[in-house]
Amino acid sequence: MSRVAKKPITLPKGVELKVAEDGIAVKGPKGSLSVHSLPGASVHVENGVVNVVVAEGAEDKFGGTVRALLANMVKGVSEGYERKLELVGVGYRASMAGKALNLSLGFSHPVVFNAPEGITLETPTQTEILIKGSDKQLVGEVAAKIRGYRPPEPYKGKGVRYAGEKITLKEAKKA
Incomplete structure (x- = not known):
């Protein structure tokens, strides 16, 4: 065993x-x-x-x-599970409108994310998103979906990242 x-x-x-x-x-x-x-x-x-x-x-x-x-x-x-996301980039914002999460991620349109049953979303600041729920797998899945809208890019590090996630930046092309 x-x-x-x-x-x-x-x-x-x-x-x-x-x-x-x-x-x-x-x-x-x-x-x-x-x-x-x-x-x-x-x-x-x-x-x-x-x-x-x-x-x-x-x-x-x-x-x-x-x-x-x-x-x-x-x-x-x-106890419940919690996952924290950070928005890094000029103009990247998150806000709650009822139960929907509005994300401004540099697109020409706002991204609206509706939380599934059993998940609560909070935005303590404009650049932080808290995902809470009792199902560990569902909390991680929702965090990955939100991160998937704008994953951190390797040159400037802009995008949605997990709290404490370290992004290795690449060096820009040299002339």
Whole structure:
């Protein structure tokens, strides 16, 4: 069995985990998430501790995956996930209009992004975007979509980047 699958998951206060034949559901203060069951791995809940057990003779490749998915779901419904984006460039701005995010990224038109269900967008300043949600995969996907409108370019570094992302700038062509 993998080392990841052996590590137990402790459920924080207010978080419930239900195991059914078709999948596993986690419910907490920040929402509820579910995942389908993977073959060869079973989940046992005892006294607020979740253990993943790989069946005898089965391949253990899903044990670590199931444990990681469950740990991410438990953290998501209890604490939530957050991703921060920065806009770098003259005139690059972000603002909220209701639930829609308006981006001015140097195009001839503004880019309007509607957040999917379960994601909240905030703009603390004109050059910062905060993406919050309980589903780790969905938060990362939304951040990647917004970044995809204007990825950082390698010569001046202008564009939408993750907070703390280091862009290696290329040297300009010499005469």
